Amino acid sequence: MDFAPVLASARSIPGLAVGLLAAGYPRPLGEVPTPPAVADLLRLDAEAAPLDRSEALRAAVRDLLRRDGYKPTGRGKPASEYLVKAAEGGFLGPINAAVDACNAVSLHSGLPISVVDLDRARAPLAVGVGGADDAYVFNASGQEIRLRGLIGLRDGDGFCANPVRDSQRTKTHDGTARTLSVIWAPVEEVDRLRAALAWYDDLVSGSGAAVRTAATVD
Secondary structure, three states: OOOHHHHHHHHOOOOEEEEEEEEEOOOOHHHOOOOHHHHHOOOOOOOOOOOOOOHHHHHHHHHHHOOOOOOOOHHHOOHHHHHHHHHHOOOOOOOOHHHHHHHHHHHHHOOOEEEEEOOOOOOOOEEEEOOOOOEEEOOOOOOEEEOOOOEEEEEOOEEEEOOOOOOHHHOOOOOOOEEEEEEEEEHHHHHHHHHHHHHHHHHHHOOOOEEEEEEOOO
């Protein structure tokens, strides 16, 4: 995975910092169990979590998403806020080792994180801002999210992930063996981004994956 194009394009968006984590699993995700320690982190009261959310951070993430005109409210709020609501309601359960680690770090860091199947994405990958006609299906029911003014990750076929909802086209599945995760952060939260990326690395490596990381703040 060549991080350079993604990092370069992210640096061109004022106010944005990103952390990247590429993982190669020893077996397809359908055969990789989620470590119990990761599953335990899907609770709001998990004592092992090294990071805490804050109201100031929540506001900063929303400000980042609205910088190009997107409205991060209601159903369009950041994914990290969805995770809090799901955990409060007892609905945040295991999915697969890759998504569970992503959700655990996002839930406790307060930073939205995207995770895509690298074998379903088509090079080149880059960060950009959605235009007036950009949209994609984000679930198996065929629902769409409009991407105008929203930062996101795009591949050779268009946008495939963002801090709100990831594309159904590149989501992980039982056969996934390689993933790319993007941590989306306000540039003033670089210390939190570094800490979240290092923790994420530990969790994913604990599932036996070979991991590479990079960030625009390095």
